[in-house]
Amino acid sequence: MKAVQLPRPRAFARRRVWILAVAALISVAVVWAYHYPPQHYASPMKDWLPAEPDRELTDEERASRVVFRQILLTPTVHSRRSKVAFMFLTPGTLPFERLWEKFFEGHDGRYSIYVHASREKPDHVSPLFVGRDVRSEKVQWGTISMVDAERRLLANALQDIDNQHFVLLSDSCVPLHNFDYVYDYLMGTNLSFIDSFYDPGPHGNFRYSRNMLPEVTEADFRKGSQWFSVKRQHALMTIADNLYYTKFKLYCKPGMEDGRNCYADEHYLPTIFKMMDPIGIANWSVTHVDWSEGKWHPKAYRAQDVSYELLKNITSIDTSHHVTSDSQKIVTQNPCLWNGMKRPCYLFARKFYPESINNLMNLFSNYTLS
Structure with missing residues (x-):
């Protein structure tokens, strides 16, 4: 009989050191992932609901949180039939x-x-737009009727179960990239692109009314661009909400007390999603608007302004930019992170005059190659 050869002590020691090293690396990775999760990650070990205030929630608040939580826990279903809903909010004919x-x-x-x-x-000039009108009502700038129109569009688009992402566009919006790029950008992440930032100035938190208490505090009040792009769960939350919508309908409007002019389309969605799902929004809009002139309305582009250089400059922007409206004019810049990677911020741009259509048509294939 042959004797069984025992393993050499040195080889056993090397194997033990290797096992300990691997275990140490795994431990470090687990600790890192716990403390620094990806931007779009939501830990299943934690309750979705934000920390409750010290006070007792009202019945309406409790009901709203239950509904929102159930909507957010509904898994996203992507299939080959998944679609992006393009929702145009316009006073009349679409020039583009x-x-x-x-x-x-x-x-x-x-x-x-x-x-x-x-x-x-x-009057539609493209057959793609024929028969795509929804029942509409008059919209007055700066009033809750803007939010009503947005919710009306979402309610119509949500009827199609294949619509998984919802983009709000104006009559002066144009695409900055080709369709494949836009589709992959929106469908490839679990974020909604809702602009939301804190502005302590006269065009921000000065518009807040204490009549929104207790459900909406001044610390929760946020400002952002009206032009959003949202995933299906957030679209459902928007049309399901009644509590917070009513607060903004009653207490965020032009001509309030103390000379306050609050515009619900700039505050409603930025505020409720900061409160209800802050890690689910990107904090920037994928629609570019140039406010650099410091006027009541953004810069508008005439035909002579539209060039290849202008459009490529807009598509190259990869940092979101916010400026407070107080005397300090604090500038905040953050990289536009898509699944943790820095990417261009904008898929669409406004405001373009109808006269620029020919220039845009001629340039389209060149500036949308990405």
Whole structure:
């Protein structure tokens, strides 16, 4: 009989050191992942609901949180039929239908179109837009009717179960990239692109009314761009909400006490999603608007302004930019992170005059190659 050879002590020691090293690396990785999760990650070990205030929640608040939580826990279902809903909020005819038709060309079954015309029935020049009008009501700038129109568009788009992402666009919006890029950008992340930031100045928290208490505190009040892009769960939350919507309907409007002019479309969604799902929003809008002129309305582009250089400059921006409206004018810049990677911020841009359509059509294939 042959004797069984025992393992050499030195080899056993090396193996033991290797096992300990691997265990140490795993421990470090677990600790790092716990303390520094990806931006879009939500830990299943923690309750979704934000920390409750010291006071007792009202019945309406409790009911709203239960509904919101159930919506957010509904798993996202992506299939080959998943679509992006493009929702146009316009006073009448859309001047860039031919440009959008070029954008959508060859992508049937991957998008839906909805048009809310608030003043007059639009005359469509593209067959893609024919029959896509939803029942509309008059919209007055700066009032809750803007939010009503947004919710009306979402309610119509949500009826199609294949619509998984919802983009709000104006009549002066144009695409900055080709369809594949936009589709992959929106469908490839679990974020909603809602702009939300804290502005202590006269165009920010000065607009807050204490009548919103106890449900909305001044510390929760946020400002952001009206032009959002949201995933299906957040779209459902927006049309399901009644409690917070009513607060903004009653206490965020022009001509309030002390000379306050509050505009619900700039504050409603930024505030409720900061409160209810802050890690689920990107804190920037994918629609570029140039406020650098410091006027009541953003910069608008005439035909002579539209060039390849202008459009490529906008598409190259990869940092979100916020400025407070107080005397300090504090500037905050953050990288636009898409699944943890720095990416260009904008997929669309406004405001373009109708006269720029020919320039945009001629440039489209060049500036949307990405």
